[in-house]
Structures are given as structure tokens and as C-alpha cells.
Amino acid sequence: MTTGRIEALLPSAEPVRFLTDGGAAVRGRQRYAVPDMELLRRAHRAMVVGRRFDAQATALTKQGRLAVYPSSHGQEACQVGSVLVLEDGDWFFPTYRESMALVSRGIDPVEVLSLLRGDAHCGYDPGRHHTAPQCTPLATQTVHAAGLAYAEQRKGTGRVALACVGDGATSEGDFHEALNFAAVFKAPVVFLVQNNQYAISVPLERQTAAPSLAYKGIGYGVRSERVDGNDPVAVLAVLAAAVEHARSGNGPFLVEAHTYRLESHTNADDASRYRTDAEADAWRKRDPIARLESYLRRRGHLSDEDVAAASAEAEEFAARLRDRMNADPELVPLGLFEHVYGTPTPQLDEQRALLRAEIEAEEALT
Secondary structure, X not given: OOHHHHHHHOOOOOOEOOEOOOOOEOOOOOOOOOOOHHHHHHHHHHHHHHHHHHHHHHHHHXXXXXXXXXXXXXXXXXXXXXXXXXXXXXXXXXXXOOHHHHHHOOOOHHHHOHHHHOOOOOOOOHHHHOEOOOEOOOOHHHHHHHHHHHHHHHHOXXXXXXXXXXXXXXXXXXXXXXXXXXXXXXXXXXXEEEEOOEEOOEEHHHOOOOOOHHHHHHHHOOEEEEEEOOOHHHHHHHHHHHHHHHHOOOOOEEEEEEOOOOOOOOOOOOHHHOOOHHHHHHXXXXXXXXXXXXXXXXXXXXXXXXXXXXXXXXXXXXHHHHHHHOOOOOOOHHHHHOOOOOOOOHHHHHHHHHHHHHHHHHHHHO
């Protein structure tokens, strides 16, 4: 590989940044194109609604309506940006933390929360939404994304896949297998690493000695980049370029977004045991919604009325979700046997028959 080819793979020395922490434009030439203002307005609205959804879902765990919920508060730019850069036919491969992204893609929030409610392994139709089930095992969906993207390439559909992972997933073998496969076969897939600084309680410096997680793509021949994950303008700009890179037949693209999880890993975690309030407060000053709102206001693309309308929409969204989640679901016991295999096995048919007999016997007594 030539020196020029190697340099073309390297990420920026510092994470790509379009906005200061206060929302002012960063001076100097940018490597990436500034996103369309209408797209940025859509991102602002989606982040406001997404944050309110996230807060409501967190509250639902305290009310016993959800078994668990992994919050993405603080990561709104990555959550929203990752789906806004995709076309309807493109595929999205989420982790358990991407509930906000799924809602931003237009999936019914109750269907999104069915996994975390314990009602189903996946409450939405992956084929209809071109969105894989939320993945709890770390990094396994990256292999699926690479394989599906390669299949789309073979079929000539022009579709791409985007797979989200956390920083901890980059230590898993599946992540590296996916990178290698995608690079060798030039699969049109984008890997977005949301580096929120902790794999549950393990800090980044205990996971890797690499100067940046983005460098993990270089050894496999994958074009890589680093971006300020709390800068919505930069996230959209870099991810749009990554998607275009993949769609144009140039192979995979790895993006490391530097961000922060402001809440605990899940409601079962206590983040105060492994990080300080001062650390979290420093990241709060880099709030992605406030930064984008300030930027759009400075350019006359966002008014008080727009902000109020987004807030009202978010409250209505949360109220509808709350009402629907407070209603007990109507569960169908025999539904346990659906979607297990394409063609049910004899053992599964036998188990279904036994359960059906028990239900019929119970009904006969009532």
C-alpha cells in the first residue's frame, strides 16, 4: 500500500468540529460540506423530541412499565444524525441504546420499547423499516451489517448499511471480523462508534492503548474519521460523507464520535461509583441541542416560535407514549412460537400443541 493510500485512510488529527461549545461557527476551512439548513432544522426538532422520549422512557422504568432502559441522554446528535443521513431503503443496525434513533427513524415508540418491556424480542417489522432488531450482545450486529451490505452490493441496489456500536464493542472480535470482511469485499457499510468514554464502568483508557478508536480501521484498510459527537453539524457532515463514500463503491467507512452518556449505563447502574459529577458537568456544557439551537438562531433559521413548537411536539409525543404504555398489553401466549424458525421444528409444534391444550382446558373451566 502506498504512502498516499495510507494517508487517505487516516482520521483527522483532532475530531472534526463545526461548532464551538457555545454554538458559534468554528473558523477556518472544513474538510466536509456544511449540511443543508433544513436538515439541521429537522435534526433540532428530532433531538428535542428524542430527548423528551428518552426522559419519558427513563420514568417508565421507575413506574415498572419497563424492565430496563439504557438512556442516550447526551448522545442526541449521534442518535439523530445516524438515521437522518440514511435513505428509506438503507439499513440501520442498532444496539440496545439506540431507542432514540429508532424513534427518529419513524418507528412506533411502543414497538421500539417492546424489547425493554419484555413483550417481544423485537416489536417492529425489521423488513418494513429496514432496521435490524436492537442488539444486546456487543458487536454481533456489525457482522450482520457487513454481510447485508455486501448482499445489497451484489444485487446492485445502491443501498448502504449503518451499524452503531459503543466504545466497548470495539474490543470484541466480531467488530474486527466485520471491519476485515467489509474492507476485503468493499461492502457499502458505515460503522459508527459512539465513544461515550465508558463501557459500563470501564473507562476508555482501560480498554485500548490506541491513540483513538478511529485508528482501529486503518489496519484493515478502512477509511476512518473522528468527529465531535456533541456537534450535530459535524456529525451530520461526517456521516453524510461516510454514507456517500460507501454508496459510491469505495467500501466501508469507520466514524468515531466523541460523546458522553450523561445518565447511568441503565437504570440498574450507579454511575457515581466510577465517575465524578465534575466530569459529567463539563460534558453538559457541550450539550448538542443547545449548540445547534444557538447556531441556527445566529443565522436566522430558528425562532422562538420554532423552539416552542418543537417543545410542544415533544410533550405531546411523551404524553401519547405514557398513555399507551400505561395500558396493559394484550399478550397472545401462542405468539411465543411465532418467528422462532422460518419452518417450525417438530419439537416446536409439539410445544405449541401442549400450550394450546392447556389454554383450552383453562377456558373450559371458566
